[in-house]
Amino acid sequence: MLVEPLRSLILAAAGSESIRRLVATAPGARGVVGRFVAGETIEEALRAVRGLAADGRCATLDYLGEYTSDEEQTERIVRTYLRLLDELYASGLTAHAEVSVKLSAVTVAGDEGLALRNAGRICAAAEQCGTTVTVDMEDHTTTDATLRVVTELRRTWPSVGAVLQSYLRRTESDAVALSGKGSRVRLCKGAYAEPAEVAFARAHEVDLSYVRSANVLLEGGAYAMFATHDPRLVEVLGQRVRWYGRERGSYEYQMLYGVRPDEQRRLAAEGETVRVYVPFGEQWYGYLMRRLAERPANTAFFLRALASR
Numbered sequence: 001m002l003v004e005p006l007r008s009l010i011l012a013a014a015g016s017e018s019i020r021r022l023v024a025t026a027p028g029a030r031g032v033v034g035r036f037v038a039g040e041t042i043e044e045a046l047r048a049v050r051g052l053a054a055d056g057r058c059a060t061l062d063y064l065g066e067y068t069s070d071e072e073q074t075e076r077i078v079r080t081y082l083r084l085l086d087e088l089y090a091s092g093l094t095a096h097a098e099v100s101v102k103l104s105a106v107t108v109a110g111d112e113g114l115a116l117r118n119a120g121r122i123c124a125a126a127e128q129c130g131t132t133v134t135v136d137m138e139d140h141t142t143t144d145a146t147l148r149v150v151t152e153l154r155r156t157w158p159s160v161g162a163v164l165q166s167y168l169r170r171t172e173s174d175a176v177a178l179s180g181k182g183s184r185v186r187l188c189k190g191a192y193a194e195p196a197e198v199a200f201a202r203a204h205e206v207d208l209s210y211v212r213s214a215n216v217l218l219e220g221g222a223y224a225m226f227a228t229h230d231p232r233l234v235e236v237l238g239q240r241v242r243w244y245g246r247e248r249g250s251y252e253y254q255m256l257y258g259v260r261p262d263e264q265r266r267l268a269a270e271g272e273t274v275r276v277y278v279p280f281g282e283q284w285y286g287y288l289m290r291r292l293a294e295r296p297a298n299t300a301f302f303l304r305a306l307a308s309r
């Protein structure tokens with residue numbers, strides 16, 4: 001009963017600068033952050049990729065940052081991605097890792113042209129290194145613009161991945177548009193606080209929308225990337241891929257760093273492709289708050305750890 005108000009409260013705190021400062025300077029902050037974030041540096045991110053690769057898991061790396069306020073900041077983020085890709089290549093890890101990019105991190109005030117140019121630089125570098133890029137999806141006010149940029153990027157780099165969020169009422173029809181053969185689409189439930197006009201409020205409706213959209217992607221021949229930790233959904237998706245006669249390797253499961261690692265290993269040991277979303281960087285606050293909002297038990301863990309040394 002208390003879950004929804006708590007979730008809204010935590011998501012509201014994600015936008016608060018004073019709460020961010022309070023959390024960042026709390027004694028136990030590092031321990032909590034370390035559960036969900038691989039570290040602050042590229043080296044730490046690469047170490048996490050190596051650890052995952054050791055038991056057959058792949059990674060998609062996210063350099064944390066969103067809603068940048070000036071071009072200098074976006075330039076710093078783009079350059080970090082370029083360096084990350086170089087270092088992945090030099091370490092022989094590009095077969096195991098790709099990158100995920102938030103457009104709000106590589107543009108200013110929603111400038112689509114700048115987003116396209118900067119995301120394009122990252123896509124070009126990824127292609128040179130032999131890997132791919134997935135463009136994360138943010139709140140519903142950005143969905144159209146994000147899909148426009150992805151469509152444009154795909155003209156040059158057809159492997160660019162799109163993300164759909166099953167909590168949005170529009171997602172099944174977006175899935176139809178993106179379900180062509182080889183189209184890489186990550187399907188997740190969605191992590192932002194959205195109004196009822198655009199999003200399903202009940203968990204059951206979000207799950208049904210997820211399965212309907214998964215069916216559309218599987219039927220259309222897309223390379224579906226099932227991003228969920230939900231045990232019930234993972235089971236249903238296993239049934240759906242078999243029903244559509246999909247071979248292993250023509251779809252994948254994705255989960256977040258630090259969430260259900262045993263399940264990640266179990267799926268990988270069964271021969272499934274499993275990709276772990278590995279965030280790193282100093283700007284971990286917004287990301288951490290969204291992870292806490294997903295699960296009240298994480299919030300209790302977080303508050304206990306913050307209070308301890």
Ligand code: FDA
Binds near residue numbers: 189231256292295
């Ligand atoms: P749900 O939240 O219903 O959780 C099901 C079960 O999974 C829980 O009961 C619990 O056991 C476990 N679980 C889930 N979250 C947990 C957590 N934080 N800690 C511990 N256990 C947890 N969203 C978005 O809006 N845009 C995006 O681009 C992406 N990208 C993305 C990539 C990848 C690889 C993943 C896995 C997820 C995203 N997301 C995302 C986040 C996604 O939308 C969603 O918020 C989370 O995955 C949680 O939803 P679940 O499907 O796991 O189900």
